[in-house]
Structures are given as structure tokens and as C-alpha cells.
Amino acid sequence: MPDSGDVQAVKASNAGDSQVRVYAVAPRDNADPDEIVDGFLEAMTSDDPGFATARKYLTKQAARTWRPEESITVLTTAPDRDQADRPGDPDSQGRTFPISGRRIAEVDARHAYRPEVPSEFDTAIHVVQQPSADGKSKEWRIDSLPRGLVLGEADFLRNYRSVNKYYFASGESWLVADPVYIRQRQDPVTRMDSVTQTVKALLDGPTKWLGPAVDSRFPSGTELREDVRSLTPDDQSTLKVPLNAKADNVNAPACKGMAAQLLFTLGDLTSVRVEQVEILGSKGNRLCLLGKGQALQEFSPVRNPGRGENPYFVDEHERLMMLSVGGRQPDKPAEVPGPFGKGAVPLRSVAVDREENRAAAIVNDGRELRVGSITTEEELPAPVVISSALRPDDRLSAPSWDGRGDLWVADRNPLKPRLWLVPGGQGERVEVGTPWLRDGARVESLRVSADGVRMALLVTRDRRTTLQIGRVERTVEDGHVEVTVKDLQDAAPRLESVTAVSWAGPSRLVVVGTEKGGVQQVRYVQTDGSTSATSVLPGLNGVTSVAAPYGADQSAPVVANSGNDGIVRLVPGANWQPVVKAGSSPVYPG
Template structure:
């Protein structure tokens, strides 16, 4: 399909035949729409040059060759669209150019404005921002062409990288999780990035190859200090590999350069596991096994998807179903058998928390579902008890002396290591505690940001134990922050810290509740400025999509989602309506009128 000489702007078609129509950037969020760049026409005025370039940035043109035709020779050589992406709420707005006071100055500067909401760096990492003014300029000059006597307007100064409206960004790019190993551990951690939906204009690689290349480049800057890659430093795809596709047995062969030739079998299987988990996020291909090839084409190792999940998943027994828990109106811990014959009928649990003899506050069930932790109703004590036997409830593992209930212990959370986390919200001395194994001596977690009136409202630790979702109140605003968990040994003692908090939902004015809903996805309850409460999914990197909002539900105070079993329901505490559940494709359904504080293991 060709655009011909329509306008100095892009045009789109779907499919690749039929009529051609001009389109405005950011009008189409459909990822199937293709935008084709058009070269500048002869004698185009400065406004057409700027508008045409802005449209051409949204295209799939190989090498952005057409977009470069709007630039001077020097600017075309120095412009690096792969270095960064500035994401705006809408397509950048081109204002009117200034008029030079000096007649000999033929240049024009056009203001370029919008609302910036995110940046994507050279490692493909998406970083959201509180919406703020984007205000820059594009400068055009007259450049000699042809015989040197004729001049055409061209851009000689422009913003770095790409500048795209959110709809164009989501049409051209898609979220993918890369996977690396938690430092000194044998399970993987998700590292979300964005790659091109189709062939990358710069590398000419298809999405599968782009994804593998991004994995080999290493983790994003934020996650890097907490993870390791099994690929030796300098490992790259074999030269000139632009396309990768599985065979009819769903086996994908990955040819690498010589850096990987001498790895051991154990290391090679770890490399294959990283590839299998990473490629599992690409719905366009089905990869059931990966074979890694050395520089000479010889096979270094082969790993199947099932083996990778069994050996390297952060969730033990990854094939097992997930069941939610909640506290009923008789102070008993109950469970819902999500995959059972009566998935909406609660069942009691064994052990001291299932008897109704203690006043339960918020609870957490460990990931092997053999123990639970509960803040007793007065908020002063955190206790851990069995879910398999009627043993007596042990003494508290953490206590709070804060005078007010709301300043005492937060809801607890278990990580995949089996360690238990809880926050003491006492304003006199706020702390974040970790209890090793749920029964060892508590360890104070380093939180250099927990000062000057900052308060942890609630927390949820990821299954891999590397990331923690925190609801943090500062200056009367509660936001969703993702922190990176660091572990080390100082003077013979383990030192644990939570550092480098990043806002995962900057466009929400306030956040009420959060739960992990997958390796890099969260379900949150919050409100936008001037809006109503909503339940929606967000990525840990802060990105969202138009389809992430769940059906409306009023008065939600807590929410819980399954980690791996996407057929299991989302459950919520809806205040007066008690515990309700949401199965895929349906609406919210009541479960327990007097129920509260629902949780999934974790």
C-alpha cells in the first residue's frame, strides 16, 4: 500500500488494500492500524514540514527514513529515535511560529506543547510521571536542495527521541515482561518493558527477536541491583538475526554469539528459562521449548516450558489452583474453593484462626497455605498460626504500642521465601518489620524514606520477594509506590532495605487498596482527581490500558487477586455488601454479607 502524494502527513489503512485516508496522530488506539509516512512535497511551507514530521514519527517506516526527509542533513544524521520516547496524553500540539525580527534570519521556531505522562528510556523501561507541562520547540530553516539554487524548509533542531501521544504509543508498542533471577536465588523476577508491536523501524527485527534482544541487553536500571542474568556479559544474538519463529513442534532455536559457547549445562538451562518465561508473554507465538545454539550452530542446551515453570517459578507448585480467604462475621477465617463444585460457598479452615475464638483483624495466608498471620482486632499484636492443625496460637511475633487503632499494625504479607512483613504505623516511630520464616526474630527493614510524617498504610510483597507494593501517605495524599527489596550481610547480620520507591499510579489522586495480580501487574482501588472510585489493573512500571478498568463497585476497602490462575476470581470487601467476587466475563457477585478483608496467599 502506498500513500501517494496526499498531504504532508501520515495516512493509515486497515487492511493493506482499499481506499486510503488521511489520519491525525493519536486518533487511533487500535494496535492493528498501520500508519504510513509521506515524504514532504515540493515547496512545502514550514507548518507542513513540522506537521508532516510529527505524523511520520508515528509510522512503522523502516529506519524512520521518511521522517528523516523532513530534517536537515545534519539533524537527520544526529537524530536517534531509539534513544527515548516522551509519552504525552495526546499528540503534541504545534503552535504558531515566531516571526524573526532580522530579515536575514529565515528560521522559524514552532512551539511544541502537551501534557507529559511518561518517559521510555533506551532499555525500553516505561517510567510514569505526574502529568506535567511539556513545552519545547522545533526549529526549521531553509536548506539548499538539488542544484543548490532552490531551498526547501527543513527541521534543524528538534526534541530528542520520539514524542508520541499515548494512543499512538500504545498502537506502536506493547508491554512485555523480561525475566531475570533474583540475586543469589533460583527463581525469576519480571522486568516489564515496551517493544514495537510490529517490525522495529531501527533494528528491522520482528517482535520475538526484539524481545530476545531486550532480554540479552540486561535488566532495567531500577530492577538491576536486585537481579542477575545467567547470560554471560556481552552475549548477543548471532549476527544478522532479524527474525525468530518456532517450528511446528513449538520449539524456538536461539542462535547466540561466542560469549555463550563455554557455559555449563546448569547455566545454559538458566538462560533458557529466562527466554521461556520472557517469550511466554508474547501472545503472537507459542513457544513450548527453547534450544540455545552456540556460535558454530551447535546445540548448547534444550529446556521445555514445563521444566522452566517447575524449577524456576517464584510460586511453588505453579500448576496448583489459587483460593481466596476472608474473615466472616463470626471471626472465623474462611476459604473459597475457586475451582470446586460450589465456588461461591465458603468453607472453614483448620487451626486456631478457623475457630472464631480470637478477634481477627487483617490476615495473610502464606504461599504454601499451611500457616496464616493475623493482626488481632485491637491492632496491637501480629500472631502466626497453623492452617493444618489445632495447635495453640503462639505469642505475638510483632507488637505495636501506638495509642490509636489506625496507628498500629498494618495488614501483613508473606513473600515467596516464606518471610512475613508488616508495618507499625506508630507516628512516634514508624517501622517496617520482617519476620524470617514467620517465626524467627523480627528484623527492622531499612526505610530511609519513612520520615517527616510519611506513613505506610498497607503493603503487599511480590511472590519473588524482590518488590513490595506500598500504599504511602505523605502530605495527606495516599499513593501506590513500588519499592525494591535489597538484601545483604553486614557484620554477620542480614540487612534488608526497601529503596528507590517509584509511583506506580501517578494519575490516581488517591489509592485505597492494592493486591498483586501477576508477576508485574497489580489490581488497585483508587480515584482520579474529581472522579469516582474505580477498581483497575496497573503495571508495576505505572503503565495502564483502556481495558484495565474492572466493573464498577462502590465502597471498596480491600481487594485481592490471583497471582497465576487467571480463571480464579478477584475478590473485594465492599463495605455494606461484604465480600464479593468477580469472575472473568461476569459482574460482581455476593459471597458473604458479613465477610471482610479478603486475601489470596501472599
């Protein structure tokens, strides 16, 4: 250690560096029980085909029954191994080693990541002596172990990566993202490369949580041809995907939908560039061919997916203003046409539809939801939803539009809290089923995904505000459409409280929250609750609301409302920059 000189700041190495690889080492002869347990825990983090080396630490029976693909338990750090209690009787069978850690997530057999509030993880590994290969001595081996894999978070992120599978919203023609985790490189169990793993995961069907709200165009039982372990695009960036006989008789529209699911799914893999997908039948014959551009235009939940988005906010005079991302003066707000830009009514919060033709605004101290044009000068129609709550803060939440043009808002009246859907932003309002909105639960804010299948909600219960993701289901009963938001899942369990949320892509959110004992931070999270080490944005104090672009435009800024700095913007690779000193309710379309 140096004992003189200046202190210098250095960047810590990234413990989850995907370039680092761990190679398993087989147990040495006459290894003691401690070495066997430590060697096995290390071997679980390797890319060894079939986990063959890890199985060498197990008894023959345990090696046959261990299923590493069954699940992954993710801990904050690598599992701790305590000393075994040595038996008093020297002839006693085996030793038990306590294994512990802080569990933060579980990944199931369908690769779905499910976060948990950090909790104690306690299990054990038991070792016994069995005859060696030559039969002349005995070797210690593991005969009882936890199910699946048990990995620290750094090892998990080194070996696995998040990708979006895509399925069709039930009964609709647009696609919905379904995030899962696959191996970064070759999967030790299936021996498939990352592209093939991703295709297989798509064919296996949606995750259990999303399944009730989506459909797949692939016929039931469709799989990759049995001999396929690697899929690589050709020099024309065309990926040929050979399927089994279950897909041989699909019609042209269904095949196009299958190809679209593949193109959207493979679009998240930065390691390959796929511009076209060609689906092959069981005999190698072409079933259909679809290009990326056509798939985006026909199956995206956002109309005109290549069009840029502009952020909006409410200025100090309670008027709607726009920031032109592609304009010459991106920091200079522009007044929008129509009643909201002219100050016909003072605005409390707003939402702009995804076509950027209309805005929905909460007015009259939170009592009314009104919809008006932001492209033409016209009279403001009557309110579409009215709250009767006594206190302004107990009235209507900020509204949100989905990609199909429907408008959502929560009435926070403590006497009768409800969630409303306004079809097309102007039809007769529909009360949405909310089986979880009871026992004092309160919706602080909501944001609906472009596909209309998922809803991000800030829900307060017992004085704690958490980020929940709910699934939107639509059913037809007696000719009437019934809409329900159900199966809420905590998407940021490690945050003690959450202040604001915005969609930032098909399966990504930007969240403002505070960890227990920590300071406020702005960060990205996946809808499945997973995060990465690079997801935290530059620090900003007193953030009350935030908005992020949904599309892939890398130049579009994140916009926030900071109590100290007013409306601020953050472009990639820069720090927060002020826009106006006073303002509120920054939003992107949606």
C-alpha cells in the same frame, strides 16, 4: 447531522487499536514550514524502516544526529504545534514552532517505562531553508528538534506493547519479572520482529531500577548472532536462539538458567507459542535445550505453579473463611481448620502463606501479629511482632507473605514507624531499612511480590495516599543479613488517592483509587506504572480492600470488600456478585 430520531449509545473506536498502521509521507516540493513540522510529527508515529521518511524532513546534519531509539516522551494526546512567530526581517534565518502537551511518561533506551504526574511539556522545533537536491531552489527543513520520539498515548500504545523480561533474584534460583515496552511489529531501527526484539532486550540486561536486586545467567557481552533479525519457533514449538561467542563456554547449569530466562520472557508473547528453547553457540552448535514445563517447576517464584489458589476473608464473627474456587459451591464460604477458623482470637486482618498451610493475623486491636496453622488443629503460638502504639489504627498493618515463606508487616506507630521481616514466619524479627519512612510518611498497607524482590506499598504523605513500588535488597554485613526497601517509585501517579492494592501476576497489580475530580475505580496497572484502555474493571462502590489471583487461572475471581455489598466476587466476563453481606480483609495467598 441527523435532526430527528432516538438517541442511541455506540461504542467509541479504540484510538490505540494495534491493527491500525500509519505510513509516513515524504515532504512535497516547496512545502511551507507548517507542513514540514506537521509531516514530521506524523512521521514519528509510523513503522517506516529506519524512520527514513521522517528523516527527509530534517537537514542532513539533524538526520545524522537524531536518535529516535534514545527515548520516548509520552503525552496524553498527540503533540500540539503552535504557529511560529514570523520574523520581522525577511532575511532572518529560520522559524521556531512551539510544541506542547501534557507529559505522562518517559521510556528510556532500555525500554523501561517511567510514569510521571501529568505535567506541562514545552519544547520547540526549528526550521531553516537549505538548498534543494537540484540546487536551483531552497526547501524548508528541521535543524533542531526534541530528543528521541514524542508520541501521544494512543500512538504509543498502538506502536508499543508491554512484555516481561525475567532475571534471577540475586543469589536465588527463581525468576523476577522486569516489564519493558517493545514495538508491536518490526522495530524501525533494528529491523527486528517482536520476538527478536524481546530476546535482545533480555540480553541487554535488566532495567536500571531492578538491576541492583537481580542477576542474569547470560555472560556479560552476550548478544544475538549479528545477522539475526527474526526468530520463529519450528513446527515442534521449539525456538532456536543463536548467540555470539560470549556464550560458547557456559556450563550446563548456567545454560539451563539462560534458557529459563528466555522461556519465561517469551511466555508473555501471545503472538508465538514456545514450548522449548534451544540455545545455539556462535558456530551453530547446541549448548542446551529446556522445556517450558521443567522451567516452570524449577524456576518459578511460586512452588507448585500449576496449583490453583483460593481466596480467604474474615467473616462477621472475625473468623477466617475460605472460598473454594474449584468447588461445587464457589460462593459458599467454608470455615478453615485451626485457631483462626475456630475464632480463638478475633481477627482484624489476615494473610495466608503461598502454600496455604499457615495464616498470619493481626489481632488484639492491631497490637499483635500471630501465625497459626490453617490445616491442623493446634495451639496458637506467641505473637511474632507486637506494636506499642496507643491508637489501634496506628498499630500493625495487614501482613504479607513472599514466595520464600518470609512474613512482612508495618508498625505504624507515629513515634517510631518501622517495617518488620519475620524469616520463615516464625524466626526472630528483623527490622527492615526504610530510608524513605520519615518526615510524617506512613505505611497504610503493603503487599510483597511472590519473588520477594518488589513491594507494593500504600504510603500516606501530606494527607495523600499513593501507590509506591519499592525494591527489596538483601546484603550480608559481618555475617548478618541486612534487608532494605529502597528507591520507591510512584506506580499510579494519575490517581489522586489509592485505597487498596493486590498483586495480580508477576508484574501486574489490581488497584482501587480515585482520579482527581473522578469517582472510585478498580483497575489493573503494571508495576512500572503503565496502563491500557482495557484495564478498568466494572464499577463498584465503597471498596475498602481487594484481592486478585497471582497465577494464570482464568477462572479465579477478583474478590473485594464493598461497604455497600459486603464481600463480592468478579469472574471474567461477568459483573460483581455478592458472597456474604458482612466481612472484611479479602486475600489470596501472599
